[in-house]
């Protein structure tokens with residue numbers, strides 16, 4: 001869909017009249033004051049140099065803030081050396097904060113662990129020693145396939161400590177998806193667990209790792225396995241080692257060597273418009289600076305007293321930036337929860353907030369809409385008065401959900417900060433500052449201080465207030481991706497070729513009459529399901545890989561709960577039978593190929609697909625069908641009667 005068309009659909013949002021300025025008290029004491037914007041404007045990149053020195057402890061100071069001579073490949077904080085794990089851990093212990101709780105962990109079955117900074121530091125040092133004794137060296141890649149348990153954070157920080165590059169693969173992805181990511185990054189080590197708990201039952205992870213490594217030709221030499229749910233697992237002697245053998249017995253002494261500011265920190269795969277996922281590469285100094293800066297300012301962080309809870313899984317970028325890194329770099333206390341929001345009951349999250357006195361909650365609109373569906377009576381049963389700030393991320397938050405969030409969870413007074421950013425941007429890029437910005441329900445509003453975002457038209461010209469177009473970023477930023485792993489050309493083509501000297505985000509956006517930014521969703525073929533990015537092509541490839549399917553087209557249709565839902569149109573092979581079974585079979589097939597999150601909500605069997613003369617599937621027409629609208633202009637189809645044929649077949 002073009003940005004213009006999307007803009008029309010969201011026209012009503014621009015007439016949002018409600019404003020929620022911060023209370024006087026909040027504004028007066030806020031971490032981020034209006035002067036932050038002035039400083040950022042006046043100081044240019046030096047603003048970031050100041051933040052880098054203030055927020056991080058450098059072993060060697062940098063000599064140049066930004067080297068953009070090889071654009072779009074940026075180098076930030078040139079000449080500086082820094083260790084991410086030292087910044088997240090050791091320095092807090094050295095400063096006498098060793099007894100502060102770093103992580104309150106709550107398992108789905110209700111088991112708990114309280115881990116102080118001193119304890120977390122010790123465990124990360126042990127893990128670093130264990131990984132090194134398994135042959136992991138600086139620059140090696142480590143695949144992480146773990147549930148939301150503390151060992152996930154320990155593993156990521158242990159890699160960072162050594163200078164090994166972690167590649168976290170979401171635990172919901174299949175063995176095949178894991179294997180392709182292991183192969184692309186040529187990972188040496190995999191860290192996993194026997195499994196986790198899901199909806200009150202043990203759920204396995206290790207079998208997917210075994211499946212991924214079944215076929216020869218991979219680069220993995222060891223698999224470290226955390227015991228979590230005590231389910232029996234298959235064991236490959238010589239390759240598999242238990243975490244409690246390898247890590248718990250390792251030495252507690254480990255010196256963090258500082259790495260170059262541009263040393264790779266991690267790779268995180270995300271969906272692109274083609275089937276092959278992109279390995280987004282982040283490096284150390286700039287990433288840590290901007291994640292720490294935004295965590296502190298967007299959320300008005302008080303590390304001494306706040307309890308921060310970001311509900312994202314570490315398999316997504318939000319779980320990297322705002323679980324594994326920023327909260328620890330800022331010395332905060334955070335909650336980590338393993339399970340689902342409705343186990344054992346639909347009030348679990350609110351019970352946790354009451355129990356741990358969570359003061360900052362950061363979650364996704366899809367979760368908020370689910371809670372709305374369950375009803376406000378459930379959260380009303382709990383004491384949520386500890387909540388000070390509410391964050392939203394992952395997709396546009398509709399004004400109804402925004403209002404509900406503020407009223408029901410935030411007691412009608414906690415500021416809601418809607419944060420726009422991407423795997424590629426590493427950290428918040430557009431977000432109100434809770435003590436400065438008068439909030440508007442549904443809008444992410446303004447660029448983070450020091451960040452240059454704009455909305456432009458087809459020609460790359462900045463659009464006036466009241467108009468829509470494409471979201472771009474005009475200046476390099478510290479946490480920007482440094483490339484796509486192993487594919488510099490794709491990096492240039494995907495982000496830097498649509499407009500001259502601007503980063504193309506792939507999102508449509510509008511500026512309202514005040515110049516505030518409203519995000520309108522993706523303009524490419526990437527879908528956003530419950531805040532998770534999936535590419536249409538990836539799911540189409542999975543469908544077509546089934547012997548019954550001749551052709552497939554996938555669209556993201558708007559869905560009240562998940563934002564978008566996967567709707568698939570398939571043409572069956574002559575021999576296949578069109579019945580209920582085939583739909584179930586294909587849904588499960590996609591689940592197996594990619595992961596349960598990618599299972600289509602609907603699969604519609606059709607006789608033909610709408611294609612242009614050049615053979616490109618016109619997904620916007622299918623989207624009209626999927627969303628129950630009258631079908632738009634179909635004149636460029638090679639066969640303009642196709643849409644009637646499809647409609648007729650669906651009425652059958």
Ligand code: 6R9
Nearest residue numbers: 393394395396418419420421422423519522
């Ligand atoms: C952090 C994250 C990125 C895509 C992005 C956009 C959508 C994220 C949003 C939002 C509207 C927000 N998105 N936050 N849209 N308002 N506050 O989600 O990263 O998984 O890479 O997804 O998500 O479409 O382009 P990632």
